Amino acid sequence: MTESSKAYDGKAIASLLVLLMAFSLMPISNVAAEDTGDLFHLQAQDIHASFDSSTELTTITWRNIDSLEQPSALDNFYDAEYHIYRHTEMINQSNIENATLVHSVAACDINDPALSASKYLCLGGANGSHQGHSFSYLVDPGTNDSFYYGITTVITTQDGTVSTYDSLIANESSTYHPVTEITTPIRTPYNLMASFDPTTSITSLSWVNYNDIFYVLPEEGPDAYQTRIWESSLPITRNSAAALFASMTPIAQIATGVSSYQITIPEDTDRQVYYAVTYLMPNYFGPGQDYEDIRLLSNNALGTPLIEDNMPATPVTSVSSYFFSNTQTGSGTTTITWADVSGEDGESYAVYSSGQSFNSTDQFGVEQIALVEEGESEVDHQVPVGRLGTSHYCVVVIDSNGIFDEDIEEYSCTSVYEDAFYDWVAEPTNVMATFIGNSQTLVTWNDQLGAEGEKYHIWRANFLHTGSQFTEQAENTTIFYQGTVTDGIEEFTVTVPEEVDRTSFYFVTSEALYQHSAGPYHYTQLNQNWFGPVYEETITPALPRISTIEVVGEISIITIEWYNNQQLDGEKYSIWQHEGDPFGEDEDEVSIVTEENGWSLFDGDIYDTGSILTDFTFSKTYSIPNDVERNTWYAIIVEDMYGNTNIEASPGQTGNSLKVKEDTIPPTASYEIFDGDGNLYLSPSLVAGSYSIRLSVNEELFTMPTVDITTTSGGKITNAPRQMQVYADNLLDPTKGPEYYLTFDISNTVTAGMITITVDMIDESYNSQQLSWTDRSLDARSPTLNIYSPSSDTDGGGDGSKSKYLARETMTISAGAVDDVQISLMQYKFTYNYGSASGSSVGAWQTPDNLQDLEGDGSAFIFSEQISAGDFNNGRHVLTVRAVDSAGNEVIEQVIFLVDFCYNDINGTTICEYVQSLEPLPEPIIVEPSFSDPPYVFVWVSSGIAFISIILMLFVIRAGMRGPKRRKSDDDYDDDDWMSEFIGTTQQVDYDSLTNVTPVADAPVAQEEEPEEEDPFSVNVVQRKKRRTKSKRETEPEPEPEEDEAFFGLDDDEFDDDEEVVEEVKPKRKVGRRPAPRNAPKRRPTRRKKSED
Secondary structure (H helix, E strand, O other): OHHHHHHHHHHHHHHHHHHHHHHHHOOOHHHOOOOOOOHOOOOEEEEEEEEEOOOEEEEEEEEEOOOOHHHHHHHHHHHHHEEEEOOOOOEEEEEEOHHHEEEEEEOOOOOOOOOOOOOOHHHOOOOOOOOOEEEEEOOOOOOOOEEEEEEEEEEOOOOOOOEOOOOOOEEEOOOOOOEEEEEOOOOOEEEEEEEOOOOOOOEEEEEOOHHHOOOOOOOOOOOOOOEEEEEOOOOOOOHHHHHHOOOOOOEEEEEEOEEEEEEOOOOOOEEEEEEEEEEEEEEOOOHHHHEEEEOOOOOEEEEOOEEEEEOOOOOOOEEEEEEEEEOOOEEEOOOEEEOOOOOOOOOOOEEEEEEEOOOEEEOOOOEEEEEEEEEOOEEEEEEOOOOEEEEEEEEEEEOOOOOOOOOHHHHHHHEEEEEOOOOOOOOOOOEEEEEEOOOOEEEEEOOOOOOOOOOOEEEOHHHHHHHHOOOOOOOOOOOOOOEEEOOOOOOEEOOOOOOOEEEEEEEEEEEEEOOOOEEEEEEEOOOOOEEEEEEEEEOOOOOOOOOEEEHHHHHHHEEEEEEEOOOOOOEHHHHEOOOOOOOOOOOOEEOOOOOOHOOOEEEEEOOOOOOOOOOEEEEEEEEEOOOEEEEEEEEEEEEEEOEEEEEOOEEEEOOEEEEEEEOOOOOEEEEEEEEOOOOOOOOEOOOEEEEEEEEOOOOOOOOOOOOEEEEEEOEOOOOOOEEOOEEEEOOOOOOOEEEEEEEEEEEEOOEEEEEEEEEEEEEEOEEEEEEEEEEEEOOOOOOOEEEEEEOOOOOOOOHHHEEEEEEOEEEEEEEEEEOOOEEEEEEEEEOOOOOOOOOOEEEEEEEOOOOOOOOOOEEEEEEEEEEHHHHOOEEEEEEEEEEOOOOEEEEEEEEEEOOOEEEEEOOOOOEEEOOOOOOOOOOOOOOOOOOOOHHHHHHHHHHHHHHHHHHHHHHHHHHHHHOOOOOOOOOOOOOOOHHHHHOOOOOOOOHHHOOOOOOOOOOOOOOOOOOOOOOOOOOOOOOOOOOOOOOOOOOOOOOOOOOOOOOOOEEEHHOOOOOOOOOOOOOOOOOOOOOOOOOOOOOOOOOOOOOOO
16 A cells, blocks of 8 residues: 555544544434423323233333433433323323223332433433333223223422323323223132031032123023033132143033032142132034133132141140149149140140040040140140049140041040039130131130030020020021030131121030039020121121111100111111011011002111211111001111112011001000909999909000009008009900009098099000099998988877878888998888787888989989888888998888778778777886986086086175275275276276366366275276386285174175265365376275265
C-alpha cells in the first residue's frame, strides 16, 4: 500500500469515529415506542384482550410507557398499580364505576431483581427491560356475552397520597372492540365431602347433585347422566384433571340421583388419597358426542387429602396401678402408669376399666376412663362413689389416625383393690358445641367426676329442654339421640343433615356403672350439661321458630316472639294469620302459606337490618280488636336476601306456627253453695255452720281465683280474700270450663245481714274480672207470727165470747208472719175437742190456699180463709199456725176457740141442741200472790223510793227555813239571811232597773248601815258576782243550846210567820247600793214582829 493510500485510510477512519461520536450525542427518545396520554399518569399502553374457548380464559395484555421525554414521570413507577376492569359496555371515565374490578397488578415490581436497579428498566419498550403485562381472567361457567376491558392507574406516593387516573384511551388502556366470551355451564356435582371411619375401615363420600339445585340434566333414557368417582394419590385440579383422568379409570360409576357412596378400605392401610366426582353425559353435544365436565369448578374434588389409616400401633407394656385413699373425704384416686411406645408419632393412649379381667375393648362391662396424648404415661383416675373391690385397667395405643387394636395383650393390663366413697356429680361439665363446617358440629365436654366407666350420650333439640321435659315420650320427639362415646374421649362429631338451616341445642348425658355390679344409671336432669343455640349453615332458608305468643286481653294487644336466624344476613320475615284449621283435625299436618289456603298477610317486610345480629329473638307487638274471643293461627315465613322463601307452616312449639286464643272479653262465672255434708244448699239464707262455695268459670284462668264473703252489717265470713282451689278442670268436657271451690265456716259471732260474695279472676289473656253476688243473707232471727182470727178464748172477759162461734156458721182464720230474710213455709192445723174427756185429735198441717206475699220478696206473708164452724163439734178447739224462714228457724202460735151448741135458723131464732147437760161454769181461780211476787216487789221498791224522797224533802225544807245562828252581840236572828242564802246572792235587786222605771231624784244622802232593821221589800241592785275572798276567820261564839224542836227542827215561831203581822209605820228609808259583806254571801235578816195576838 502506498503512503497516499495509507493517509486516505487514516482520514476515513478518523471521519468515521467523529461521525459515531456525533450520533452518540443524539437523544435516545428518537427511537422510543410511541406512547399516548399524559406520561405522568403512567397509563397502560397497547391493550389487547382475547378469549380462549378451550381454557375459557380471557387474556389481557399491555405494556408500560416507553418514553424518555419526561424522565421525572418515571419516578412513580414503583408506586403505581394497574387495575383491570370488565364491563358489558366500552369502559370510559363516565361508566367505570359500573365496571367490575377483576385484577390488580404492580406497574413495576420493585421486588423483581431484573427491574429494581433503575426506574428506566420499567419502561415497556425498546428503552426499558419490562416485558409487559398479561392477565388471564377465568370466565364464569355458563357465560354468553361480549365484554370490554379497561385499565386504570393508581399511584400511591410515599406520603400516602393516592391518585387514580381513569382517563382511558381506546385501544391503549381500554379495548375498543368487545371480546365475545362463551363458556359451558357447570355440569358437575357440588360440595364433595369425604370422611374415613377407622373403626369400620369405610370411607364415606357425599355430595349435592346438580339437579337438586337446578333440574337440568336428564335422568332417564339413553341421555341420562352417570356419576363417576375418581381416586388418586395426587391432587386432582383443573390443570391436572385431564392428564390424570386419561391415565386412570373411575373406581365407581353409579346411577343418576345417588348422592353418596361408601368405599371399604382394606386392613392395614395407611395412605393419603384424593377423591373427585364428575358426570358423564352421553350424547350431550349430539349423537355419540359425550361430555364430561372436568373443570372441577363446584368443589367436586377434595382440596386436601383424606387420610385412610386402619393400621394399629404396637401394644403398650409395663402397665401398673396403685390406689390412694382420702381418709378425710372417703374418696380415692387410682394411678395407672405404663411405658411410652417407641416408633409412633402423635399417638394417644386410652385407658379402659372393668370390674373383671378383659382382653378386648368390645367386651361387656369394659369402659374407657381416660385418653391422654403422646408423651404422657400416667393417668390419675378418680374412683367413683362407693367403689369397693378389685378393678382391672388396660392401656391401648391409638395412632395419630385414631386406629387402635381392639384386642388387648395381657401385659397391657393391671389390677388394683379400691375402697372409696365420695359425693359424685352425675353430669359432664363445660359442654360446648361448635359448627365446624362440612356438615359437622363438634361437641366437647369434660367428663364427670365421681363416676367410673360412664358412657356419654349426645342429644340434640330445637330448643332448650329441662330435666322434667326429658321423658320417654320426648325422646326422639323433641330431643333427638345423636350418638354415644365412652368416657375419656370428651368429644363427639355430629353429622348435620343436608339441606338444613337450624338452631340447635346440644346435651350430653352420662350413663355410669358404679361399683362394677349395679346396673347403669342414666342421669337426665339437664342442669348444666347443655350448650346452645348453635346455628348450623344450610342451603335454603329453614322454617323460623316461634318462641312465644302472648295475648294481654285487658289492653287488647298481642306480642309475637320468634327466634332470629343467626345464619342469615338481611333476611325478611312476614307474619301470616289463619282463623280456621290449616293443619287438619289433629293439628299435625304441614300447611302451605298462601291466600288460596286461607292464610292472610298480617304483617310483612320485617327486615333483619343487622342491628340485631346478636339477638336471638324478634318481638313484635300489635293491637287486636276489642270484645273478641277466637282461636287464631300465626305463622312466621322467612325470605333470605336472595329471595328464597320457605312458605311451609309447621304447628307447635318446634315449628313456625302457633295457635293462640285472642281473648279480650273478661271471664264470667256462676256459683253454688253446698252444706257441710256436700249437699246443694238452695236456701237464700245461711246460718252458722260449715259450707263450701263452688265456682264455675267459662274459661281457663291464669291464676287461681279469690273469693271474699262478707255481710252488709260488717261481718267477715272469710276474713279476707282467699284463694280457691281446683275442683275439676273439665278438660274432657268442651262444654264446661274449670271449677274451683273453697270451704268456709260461719260462726255464731258473725253479724247477720245480706251476704256479699266477691270473686276476682284473671284469665289466660290477662283479662281481669270482679263479680259480686248479693242474693243470699245470713239469718239470725226467727220469724214473727201473729194470729188475727180467731182470737183466743181468754179474750173478751174470759168467757170465750170473743172467740165463740155458733154452729153451722162460717168462721174466719187469719194470720201473718214477717221475717228479716225470707219465709219458706207457713201452715196451719186444728186440734179438735181440746180438753174433752173423750180425748182430742190433731189434724194434718195445711198450706193456705190464698197465701199472699205482701212485699214480693218472701219476707212477709198473710192469709185469710173461711171455714165452716159446722166442721167442728160443739166445744173447745185449737188453731195452730207455724212459720219457717229460709234458715230453718220455726215459730208456732196457737189460739183456742169455742164452737157453741146453738145456731140461728132461717127465721132468726136461736136454737140450741144439747147432746148432754151443760157442764157447770168452772170456779174462778183466785190467784193469791206472795210478798215476793213481782207485783209486791214493785210496790215495795216504789214505797221505799217515796219514803226516801219525803225524808230528803223534809231536810231541804228544814234547811231552807232555819235562820243563821245567833251572834254574841245580838239575841235575834237575821231573818234576811236565809233568803239570801236560798236565792244565792247578797246584793239588792234593782227593780227600777228591771222594770225600766226612773226613780225620783233625791238629794244625795250618805248611806248608813242600819245595825238591826231593814226594809224587807228592798230590792238588791243587780251587779256582777265576784269570787269571794276568804277573810280571816273570826272566833265564832258557841251556839246556844236550842229549844226542843217541834218537827224536824221547825219551831212554832217559824210556823207563826205565816200569820198576818202588823208593822209599825217607819220613816221611809233611802234605798241605795251598798257593798256586799266580805264574808259568805248573806243579807241581814228582816225583822218581823209578832202581833200582839
